[in-house]
Amino acid sequence: MLAAELALARVDVAIVERRPNQDLAGSRAGGLHARTIELLDQRGVAERFLSQGKVMQVAGFALIPLDISDFPTRHNYGLALFQDRIERILADWVEELGVPVHRACEVTGFAEHDEGVDVALSDGRTLRARWLVGCDGGRSLVRKQAGIEFPGWEASTSCLIAEGETTDEPEWGVRRDDRGIHGVSKLEGKRVRILSTEPQVRTGDAPTMDELREALVSVYGTDFGVHGVTWLSRFTDATRQAASYRKGRVLLAGDAAHVHAPAGGQGLNLGVHDAVNLGWKLAQVVHGRAKDDLLDSYHAERHPVGARVLENTMAAMALHRGDARTKALQGAMAQLLQLDEPRRRFAGLLSGLDVHYDLGGGHPLLGRRMPDPEVETESGPQRVFALLHAARPVLLDLAGGLDLGGWAARVRRVEARYEGTWALPVVGTVAAPRAVLIRPDGYVAWVGEGTDAGLSDALTRWFGAEG
Numbered sequence: 185m186l187a188a189e190l191a192l193a194r195v196d197v198a199i200v201e202r203r204p205n206q207d208l209a210g211s212r213a214g215g216l217h218a219r220t221i222e223l224l225d226q227r228g229v230a231e232r233f234l235s236q237g238k239v240m241q242v243a244g245f246a247l248i249p250l251d252i253s254d255f256p257t258r259h260n261y262g263l264a265l266f267q268d269r270i271e272r273i274l275a276d277w278v279e280e281l282g283v284p285v286h287r288a289c290e291v292t293g294f295a296e297h298d299e300g301v302d303v304a305l306s307d308g309r310t311l312r313a314r315w316l317v318g319c320d321g322g323r324s325l326v327r328k329q330a331g332i333e334f335p336g337w338e339a340s341t342s343c344l345i346a347e348g349e350t351t352d353e354p355e356w357g358v359r360r361d362d363r364g365i366h367g368v369s370k371l372e373g374k375r376v377r378i379l380s381t382e383p384q385v386r387t388g389d390a391p392t393m394d395e396l397r398e399a400l401v402s403v404y405g406t407d408f409g410v411h412g413v414t415w416l417s418r419f420t421d422a423t424r425q426a427a428s429y430r431k432g433r434v435l436l437a438g439d440a441a442h443v444h445a446p447a448g449g450q451g452l453n454l455g456v457h458d459a460v461n462l463g464w465k466l467a468q469v470v471h472g473r474a475k476d477d478l479l480d481s482y483h484a485e486r487h488p489v490g491a492r493v494l495e496n497t498m499a500a501m502a503l504h505r506g507d508a509r510t511k512a513l514q515g516a517m518a519q520l521l522q523l524d525e526p527r528r529r530f531a532g533l534l535s536g537l538d539v540h541y542d543l544g545g546g547h548p549l550l551g552r553r554m555p556d557p558e559v560e561t562e563s564g565p566q567r568v569f570a571l572l573h574a575a576r577p578v579l580l581d582l583a584g585g586l587d588l589g590g591w592a593a594r595v596r597r598v599e600a601r602y603e604g605t606w607a608l609p610v611v612g613t614v615a616a617p618r619a620v621l622i623r624p625d626g627y628v629a630w631v632g633e634g635t636d637a638g639l640s641d642a643l644t645r646w647f648g649a650e651g
Contacts, residue, residue: 189463351409
């Protein structure tokens with residue numbers, strides 16, 4: 185996703201990927217939340233994903249479903265789609281965009297200097313770049329070598345997840361016990377997906393087939409004759425977040441910046457949101473339009489969002505156990521989340537639709553995702569998200585008369601008409617402003633209410649000095 189954002193901004197970018205293809209991703213992540221679908225819609229590629237997945241309500245807190253079908257968005261749902269499919273679609277997209285991918289090799293180290301970063305690869309080559317972004321997971325070599333601390337909480341539980349076949353008919357569905365959650369679900373053909381909380385916490389070494397069988401027998405009394413396993417992995421509820429998302433010319437995104445339990449299915453989505461926040465900012469710096477302190481806003485905006493997700497997943501995991509006391513607490517939470525306001529708040533967080541970057545006081549739209557109304561332009565009706573397909577900033581002028589001056593080459597001005605109010609998830613209905621400055625990531629950087637007061641300051645802050 186980050187490579188696509190940079191390529192759209194005409195930045196020379198390359199990916200180093202230790203896997204030969206996307207097949208090894210497996211069913212690790214199970215789908216996309218509403219805001220992620222919106223981000224893909226902003227780039228004009230959402231249909232690629234929607235056509236391969238199943239639209240459904242996927243938001244939930246500690247197995248308590250949260251319906252967002254009344255949220256004011258075109259995508260008031262989630263998408264059930266396994267990670268290998270998601271990655272293949274993204275890989276095809278970046279290939280179309282001309283991004284080179286160095287496959288079957290990995291980063292073994294790097295050296296930062298005044299002009300950039302020299303990145304050593306396992307095949308003996310060295311790549312020279314101006315910036316290095318570690319998207320290399322929870323055990324990130326980039327983060328470790330950069331010396332960025334990764335504070336948090338150790339694992340209190342561990343789970344095995346596998347894809348394979350079974351000789352015997354398994355017990356389908358989810359089972360809960362004092363340890364946590366277990367489940368077997370159908371994949372394509374005869375293949376099944378197995379999830380089991382282990383009898384004791386294990387970390388570190390890759391899991392073995394014996395450990396998978398042991399975990400199944402301890403829960404079901406049988407291992408169902410599991411065989412033909414093509415993917416076996418372990419995850420824990422270890423929860424950590426990078427102390428800084430940037431150090432010098434090195435940045436972090438995704439699991440390299442934050443790890444947490446998969447409760448609520450937020451991990452992959454959170455990483456995609458990191459990428460869309462960082463991409464356009466890094467592009468501005470690479471092109472010399474902004475100073476590199478613009479990149480500090482990446483940490484300032486995304487670190488608090490990540491911290492909220494970490495807290496949410498820890499709370500959810502505490503409710504996953506099946507003992508009587510935990511069941512009682514989960515029952516109380518289920519009743520609470522039937523109420524409209526708590527449901528909206530939790531669903532807003534899980535879906536990513538409630539993100540609010542602190543850009544100062546003012547109109548409720550400031551710092552929030554831009555809604556996607558259909559506006560009337562000189563060329564006809566146009567969805568706002570369609571204006572963002574090129575990953576460029578947009579000044580949506582709904583009253584006419586605004587002048588971009590020396591920013592006209594960098595910011596697209598669209599004169600349009602729109603009557604009525606705008607509805608925001610969680611927040612509610614707000615009055616339509618006279619103009620909005622929309623960042624490439626789809627968040628509102630300035631709101632005009634009849635004058636251009638503050639516009640030049642916002643343009644300078646996000647898109648560099650005039651000229």
